[in-house]
Amino acid sequence: MPLSGRPHMVERGVLRGLRDGGGLLSLLSVVALLSLWEGAARAGWIHEAFFPRPTVVGAQFAALVREGVLGEHLSVTLGRLFWSFLVATLPGVALGLVLGVWRTAREVVDPLVAFVYPIPSVLFLPLAAIVLGRGEAARVATAAVTSFLLVVINTTAGVRQLDRGLLEAAMHYGAVGWRLFTKVLLPGSLPWIFTGLRLALGLTLIVVIAVEMVGAETGLGAWLWLSWQTLRVRDMYAGLLVIAALGLTVTYGLEAVRQRLVPWQRGLEREL
């Protein structure tokens, strides 16, 4: 009896850890890192020209926000992120659903996806510029390519994992043709689609910043690159801070949308 009880207790402990681990401890680790940094800089252990103290960066950040400079770059980046994400996800979900149920199309498209997916996204910028001209369209397209593939891959997987009996039942009750897509395949694969969207959102932000570093005059990436080039290290860190905050915000925003749209999903996240 005591022996059989133990694995269960261990399991419970692990599960409780999964549930509680998020809040205070995470905040503490961030605070600890920043304090260490601050202390090391004050003590002169690290070079302040390259690693300015968090308090100094904070002050610079506040000044830039007051001037409105960071806000301008942020809004440009945000616009690019929005359009790239949209261009990646809407067709990505649609194609993923079709591939999920259409074997022939899957066999045609799969190798192409595998071929294009590993190419670093920024490398599409020259190609996109040739096709679309050197402007916003090329930047948006470049940032959308790999994210589009991520959404396609996840959506297809979402459809493929749907229970066969469930599909059969849905079709028996009249969900055929277009209705099968909108009422069964799409809602049924939403949990997987959202995994794809989350990965795609992070990646889109990364590529937007990268594209701005090499091929734009405005935006947080451009700001970051220019600050580095002119050795305005504090400005660079302030830019990093905004990018990190942006990533955090959009990810949590998407998570909130997911919880609205997928209230039926059960699993660890709901119960633990």
Added chain:
Amino acid sequence: MQETLRRTPRPEEVEPTVAPPKVVVRNLQVTYPAGRRQVTALQDFSLEVRAGEFCCIVGPSGCGKSTFLRVLAGLVPYNAGQVEIRREDTARPLTAMVFQEHALLPWRTVLDNVAFGPENRGIPRAERYRHAREILTKMGLSGFEHAYPHQLSGGMKQRVGIARALANDPEVLLMDEPFAALDAQTRNLMQEELLRIWAQFSKTVIYVTHAIEEAVLLGDRVVVMTARPGRVKAVVPVGLERPRTLEQKGSAQFAALYNEIWHLLREEVDAALREAAYG
């Protein structure tokens, strides 16, 4: 007096209590590919089910009883024979199936699951919800309209599965071992519940099960199938009085029926086991 006796009797005078046939199946044959071989699931399967009848089908595992239901549901094609379901109303679907694993859409609430069939048939929202709520109330499910399937117990899920089928108002209700996955007590309760609902809705039901006891308790007739390829081996009329209750399981009549069917089934189960062992 003599005159009336000489006259040819009309069919309903011969068997005055028998309703017209609702489902007529003749010499049905179903084969499907399994690897490189073709497996014959059903061969020369013939059956008539009368309107309003509760017809139970028992048979050994793999005899094709579920396949038969799926043919009726239009989910599986058949190779030869005739299958006819007589319609009363062209606006109503021919069949609605209650699946063994409930097969409710997990992203839909109870209400939206029950209204799913009518929704796909283009019934306006207000009307299909009103109808669905009505059925949920009759099924003792009111208060659970906005629950999701994962929040319900097994028995409740299957109730919703039955409500979904009834909401589609089919000519024939098909049930594929709907209570097989439930625990014994819940199964008993659900059987009583089903008897009650069936009396209310007066549907033609074809009910597949491997539990003889369940077949005798529920059915007007019990169809015993042979091992694969499935044919009708015997049809046993169940003369038990209605309304039926679980208490009837204790009666001598019930035991006699049980034994009769078990006797018929036993050789087929043995045959199915041999088939499984030696292929």
